[in-house]
Amino acid sequence: MFHRFANPTRFLRFAAVVQPWIAGLTVLLISAGLYFGLFDSPADYQQGATVRIMYVHVPSAWMALFCYTSLAIACGVALIWKHPLADLAAKATAPIGAGFTFLALVTGSLWGKPMWGAWWVWDARLTSMLVLLFLYLGYMALNNAFDDPARGAKSSSILALVGFVNVPIIKFSVNWWNTLHQPASVVKMGGPSIHASMLTPLLLMGVGFTTYYLWVMLIRIRYEVTNNKIRALQRRQAATGESQI
């Protein structure tokens, strides 16, 4: 019989096989990235060792955007094809993306203190990140605001797509606002003029963060699947009045 929360058995089997490999890869990539970043790359001639914050900050910022894109795609798939796994993937992605966004903000702030002499500067990139964090929080709040999880999933999917359309507009408006109020005094973070010895750890960390995201997402989806099973059992118990657990 067709059932919406039919056990995604194939997915679970796949996840069980893949998860240890992804976990190993994540540890490997991030350790290598940290080694190259902290020990085997030059300090900046102006910023000194502070520049090494970049190896966490820049990949976090990438991931913040990458996760939001994945979230929007998953929500689109969930709305159009009503694939139950897409709902779970979207729900699993949001807190990870919000975590990366938060990490990007914190490291940006830490980096800003020695560079600008202040913990927070209304720099265009940081400000956009802050707005992105609000978009993530809105998604998660709406997802949790309904008694019926299916209702929350649908509502928040529409919100994620609306937010996704708005991200470029927000980015553009924040850049506009920033250039008006702070005429080009801000040091570029990252940027294309970067030495190869810095690029290696940056890319390693970037890929490592991506596999980390996949790893945690798998864990969270498996958790959601289990959670749905428990709910199904509880519902049955309510219907039949006898315990089956």
Add this chain to the structure above:
Amino acid sequence: MPHFTGTDLVCFRGERTVFTGLDFALGAGDALVLRGPNGSGKSSLLRLMAGLSRPLAGAVTWDDESIADNPEAHNLRMHYIGHADPVKPVLTVTENLDFWTLLRSKANDELRQPNGVGEAIKSALARLGIGHLADVPGRFLSAGQKRRVNLARILAAPATLWLLDEPHTALDQAALRSLDDAIAEHRRGGGMVVISSHAQAAPEDADAIDLGQFQERL
């Protein structure tokens, strides 16, 4: 001959499968009564029929065309009465009905006549025995009177298919009789009615579906 059918319907609501493998068919003049205990999906089935929600599997069709393909055409041929009676407290009974009837007046010759809407509302109110309430604001109405105003809404603008979710709630004996008369007359004119009800008050010659039979086997 118009026909309204549902085939192999599966309804999923609030984290559970409400019913599965349900079929129904109605032709001109037919009535269908939905029975079953609380939570067996009487309201859910009516909402599927109205197009408010979509079945998880199966199809609801009108003359072999899925109602989801042309929702506005389905809306025009159908009247739905749900649990709530949307009567605005600050508008008079006539003003309330005016709005809903005007939205449907374009497709109806009688309603398009000058003052056609006003006459239709007046006669609908009279048939339900609330002609005297025409100029009373909604906030002064009792539950039963609101229900009658809601029923007057479907009498004022003719439509082929009536979907009535527990229409007998809050009605007194006189109102129940006028509702039965209205349903009988609607069917004589070729209309179709689907009623959910746990009361016995339903047309005697109607088909019945017991939704208890279509529960998911646990």
Add this chain to the structure above:
Amino acid sequence: MRGFIQIVRRDLHLALRQGMDSLMVVAFFVIAVVLFPFGVGPEPNTLARIAPGVIWVAALLSSMLSLERLFQTDFEDGSLELLALQPVALEITVMAKVSVHWLTTGLPLIIAAPLLAVLMNLPIEGFVPLIIALSLGTPALSLIGAIGAALILGSRRGGILLSLLVLPLYIPVLIFGVSAVDAVIGGFSAKPQLLILSGILVAALPLCPWAGAAAVRQGIE
């Protein structure tokens, strides 16, 4: 089109009978702006400097406050599902409700804005761009807000949730709205900002009713 006019007429009728709502929005707008001189001090130059931003932020919050009721009352008494079952496209219905929201909140805000601009010591050349920017921006706020108002139907914590959903999406309108006024006061042309605001409005006009209708549909499902 007939359906659109009928719904606008009915909602305006309801808004007028229920009175107060529009007045409350304007009252909130005035009070919110009046708080700022208490917060930053009555020095005229300071007030003039922050006037466009303060007026815009207050307008944005006032417009948002009344959003919750956009679909909520119709949702509660069953009118909303009945509206979705009329031979009128739901997108048109949403558009009609947004229009009424703007007529009963956006328009009064625009009318009240010059008075507040005087209180905030806004330079005289800023008045016209403020009104034009509000005229372009407030309809966009109503349109974007309608999506949020539809998404929260039936949720556990409506109002606060709505602000979290909608305010981030309001940021572009705020930035260009304030920037238009600042530009003219600084002696520049406000044309680019006003063009962008028009662009946002033109893009929101078809997209927001469409997304709003999708949100309403799953809200009443």
